[in-house]
Amino acid sequence: MSDDLSPMLRELTHEGRRFRAVVKRCGHEGCDGEHLYLDEQNDAGERLDGGLRFKTAFPIPDEDLDDAEPLVIALLGKLPGRWRESYAGELLPPDEEHFAKVRFPKDHVRNGYLQPYLDVVQPEGSVMVGGTHVDFAFDFEGRSIVVVEMFCPSPECDCGVGSLVFLEEQVLGEGEVEFTDLFRADVTLVGERRDVVGDEPQLEPIYAEFIRLFAPDLTHLTHRYEAVRVVGRRSLEPRKFTKAPSKNALCPCGSGKKYKSCCGR
DSSP states (O other): OOSSSOTTEEEEEETTEEEEEEEEEOOSTTOOOEEEEEEEEOTTSSBOTTOOEEEOSSOOOGGGGGOHHHHHHHHHHTSOGGGGTSOOBTTSOOOHHHHHHOOOOHHHHHTTOOEETHHHHOTTOBGGGTOSBBSEEEEETTEEEEEEEEEOOOTTOOOOEEEEEEEEEEEEETTEEEEEEEEEEEEETTOOEEEEEOOOTTHHHHHHHHHHHHGGGGGOOHHHHHHHHHHHHHHHSOOOOSSOOOTTSBOTTSSSSBGGGTTTO
C-alpha cells in the first residue's frame, strides 16, 4: 500500500490483483456519508478493462480509512463466483447523463408498475430488463443469488416501500446466463421487512443470509426511491421536440403508441 497517497486514496494488492480505493462524499440527497469506490487496476496503474468495480452502498466510518486492505478484503468476500472477478451494478456511481434523460412508459407510471433503480442510473439496465446489472449477489448453499431493487415511479404514490426481487442465476454455457424468479420482499426505506411473496422452499434462510451480509446497505434506500420518482414525474411531462411528429406517427419517446395518444396529448 502506498504511504504517500492522500488519506482518501489507497492502493493495495489482494491475491495478486491490484486495486485503487477512493473515498468520496455521497452526492445523493439525504445521505451525507462518505463511500468507498474500488477499481481494479492493470500493471500500468490504469483501470482494468472488465475488472472489478465496486462502490459501497453504506457510509464508511472514518476509522476504517486508516487501513483499507481489510475493508476491501471484506467487501470482496461479499461477492460470489464470477461476480468477484468482474462486478458491476447499482453500487457503481450513477451515470448522470443517462439519469438526466431516461423516461418510463407513461402507462407504467400511471399504473404504478415497479421499476428497477438500476434502470435509471445505468444505461445497460438491470437483469430484470435483459441488462447486465444487479444490486446484490451472494452464494447460498451452492446457489448463486442476485437481488434487484425496485420502486414505484408514480408521483401520486407515497408508500415509502421498496421491493427486493430475489433471482437465482444459472450459467448455461459460455456467455449464456439465465435468471429464475425466487421471491419478492417488500421493505421500508430503512430496510424493515413488510411482506414476502413467493413459494421458494428456502425463502426464509435465503433472506436471512441476505440480511446477514447486506443489512447496512438497506438503511439508505430513500435516495434510490426518490430517483425513481424523479424519473416518474419526468415521464408524465410532455416531451419537447424541435419538430412535432404528425399525430398518427409513432411517438419518438419509444412507447410504441401514436404521438397523438402519447406525448402529443
